[in-house]
Amino acid sequence: MTTDSSIAKYEHPYLTTDGVLFRFRDGRLQVRLYRNRNGAWCLPGGFVPVDRLAEDVLREKVLEKAGESGFYAEQLRTYDGLDRDPRARVVSVAYLCLSRSGADDPGWFRLDGNMAYGSDGDVLWAVPLDDLPFDHGRMIRDARERLANKLWWSDLAAHLLPDTFPASEAQALYELLEGKRYYGNFKRNMGDRLRAIGTGDDGRPGRKAVIYKWAWQGQA
Amino acid sequence: MTTDSSIAKYEHPYLTTDGVLFRFRDGRLQVRLYRNRNGAWCLPGGFVPVDRLAEDVLREKVLEKAGESGFYAEQLRTYDGLDRDPRARVVSVAYLCLSRSGADDPGWFRLDGNMAYGSDGDVLWAVPLDDLPFDHGRMIRDARERLANKLWWSDLAAHLLPDTFPASEAQALYELLEGKRYYGNFKRNMGDRLRAIGTGDDGRPGRKAVIYKWAWQGQA
DNA sequence: AGAATAGTGTCTTTGAGACAGTATCTC
DNA sequence: GAGATACTGTCTCAAAGACACTATTCT
Numbered sequence: 001m002t003t004d005s006s007i008a009k010y011e012h013p014y015l016t017t018d019g020v021l022f023r024f025r026d027g028r029l030q031v032r033l034y035r036n037r038n039g040a041w042c043l044p045g046g047f048v049p050v051d052r053l054a055e056d057v058l059r060e061k062v063l064e065k066a067g068e069s070g071f072y073a074e075q076l077r078t079y080d081g082l083d084r085d086p087r088a089r090v091v092s093v094a095y096l097c098l099s100r101s102g103a104d105d106p107g108w109f110r111l112d113g114n115m116a117y118g119s120d121g122d123v124l125w126a127v128p129l130d131d132l133p134f135d136h137g138r139m140i141r142d143a144r145e146r147l148a149n150k151l152w153w154s155d156l157a158a159h160l161l162p163d164t165f166p167a168s169e170a171q172a173l174y175e176l177l178e179g180k181r182y183y184g185n186f187k188r189n190m191g192d193r194l195r196a197i198g199t200g201d202d203g204r205p206g207r208k209a210v211i212y213k214w215a216w217q218g219q220a
Numbered sequence: 221m222t223t224d225s226s227i228a229k230y231e232h233p234y235l236t237t238d239g240v241l242f243r244f245r246d247g248r249l250q251v252r253l254y255r256n257r258n259g260a261w262c263l264p265g266g267f268v269p270v271d272r273l274a275e276d277v278l279r280e281k282v283l284e285k286a287g288e289s290g291f292y293a294e295q296l297r298t299y300d301g302l303d304r305d306p307r308a309r310v311v312s313v314a315y316l317c318l319s320r321s322g323a324d325d326p327g328w329f330r331l332d333g334n335m336a337y338g339s340d341g342d343v344l345w346a347v348p349l350d351d352l353p354f355d356h357g358r359m360i361r362d363a364r365e366r367l368a369n370k371l372w373w374s375d376l377a378a379h380l381l382p383d384t385f386p387a388s389e390a391q392a393l394y395e396l397l398e399g400k401r402y403y404g405n406f407k408r409n410m411g412d413r414l415r416a417i418g419t420g421d422d423g424r425p426g427r428k429a430v431i432y433k434w435a436w437q438g439q440a
Numbered sequence: 441a442g443a444a445t446a447g448t449g450t451c452t453t454t455g456a457g458a459c460a461g462t463a464t465c466t467c
Numbered sequence: 468g469a470g471a472t473a474c475t476g477t478c479t480c481a482a483a484g485a486c487a488c489t490a491t492t493c494t
């Protein structure tokens with residue numbers, strides 16, 4: 001695209017994009033960080049060039065820096081504080097991303113309150129969200145809040161769970177994100193959103209759980 | 221702010237901001253448009269320079285182009301389609317804005333489905349939202365949807381109503397935005413959000429309405 | 441058998457939805 | 468008094484919340 005000369009004179013902000021990539025593992029919510037050149041943990045992302053969509057750049061950068069692809073992404077919000085980045089004025093479009101990845105890569109940090117816990121080889125990391133560079137800590141908090149608020153009114157949960165799953169796993173996810181208990185009422189609250197698919201065998205003691213898939217996904 | 225030379229080489233998108241400014245008049249939702257140099261009706265907004273916040277630029281432009289100030293504003297979302305603006309790659313941060321203005325300026329368009337109806341002097345305008353330039357029509361639809369969704373979970377309604385108002389006016393606003401009826405249940409649903417302040421006299425026939433203010437605003 | 445997990449029944453409380461009926465105004 | 472507007476009471480139905488109880492399955 002050629003830039004019209006009538007507007008070409010403005011010095012204007014740089015545009016970046018950042019992704020808050022979550023997954024749900026072992027009953028915990030995890031966020032994907034990576035180490036930048038300075039050795040600091042931060043969210044994957046990068047500069048948006050003039051001919052690319054922010055979301056496309058985001059997917060490319062997440063693949064490049066965190067090795068993840070095929071995840072769900074929706075726009076979270078745009079962060080435009082004047083002093084976000086000391087190098088220049090940089091406005092960032094942040095995305096809420098959800099993954100079903102099961103890879104045991106380092107870089108997946110367990111979220112617990114305002115802390116993120118992870119490991120890299122032998123080294124254990126405990127990173128306060130407020131210590132992350134730029135406003136990445138705030139992005140993570142905003143993304144988690146958005147995820148919790150939309151759980152019942154969207155299909156976001158489907159992007160964090162496997163194709164088929166026992167009800168207890170979905171319940172654990174909902175209870176974790178909302179910070180409340182559903183006791184024996186969870187399946188009733190789900191109404192007809194779930195479709196029974198069979199029973200599983202996880203080798204653990206106790207009655208075998210019925211396995212479900214989302215009713216709006218493919219047929220039996 | 222000085223731009224670090226290591227990132228100064230990128231050709232990057234322009235950043236603009238657009239405001240969807242609503243008000244509630246005569247039982248209708250209105251949106252503020254203005255006529256640009258080409259004579260087309262569009263949302264107020266403008267380019268974001270390197271040293272300004274998008275929201276600050278927005279307020280300046282809305283004042284300049286529509287004469288409105290002191291309104292409520294929250295970020296709606298960012299629109300970054302490659303072909304939004306034929307002149308250049310322009311990414312726009314859109315804001316949902318709410319006004320209590322009572323001015324009879326032309327430029328206030330009544331929203332009805334996918335049409336906006338207004339007048340400019342003797343001329344009556346009927347503008348299909350899809351005919352607005354850029355993606356301004358989509359912004360208006362997105363803003364209206366967001367407003368409706370957040371009504372009960374935020375104080376957005378307070379920014380569309382006067383300081384004090386009869387319950388029927390708040391009810392009319394809620395019913396319009398949600399497309400449903402509350403019959404005689406509205407005040408019960410509002411719970412303790414409203415505080416009675418006295419009774420009004422609007423000269424119309426019928427029993428005088430109790431006037432309320434929001435309970436979380438100043439004392440009696 | 442005993443521990444562990446899954447699933448069902450049911451009782452209480454809360455709230456939405458829909459109206460009928462009552463109260464108060466103006467003309 | 469007629470018509471218009473505002474407010475209250477109440478009945479039904481659906482859903483949330485909390486648990487007790489039943490059903491399996493492993494060791």
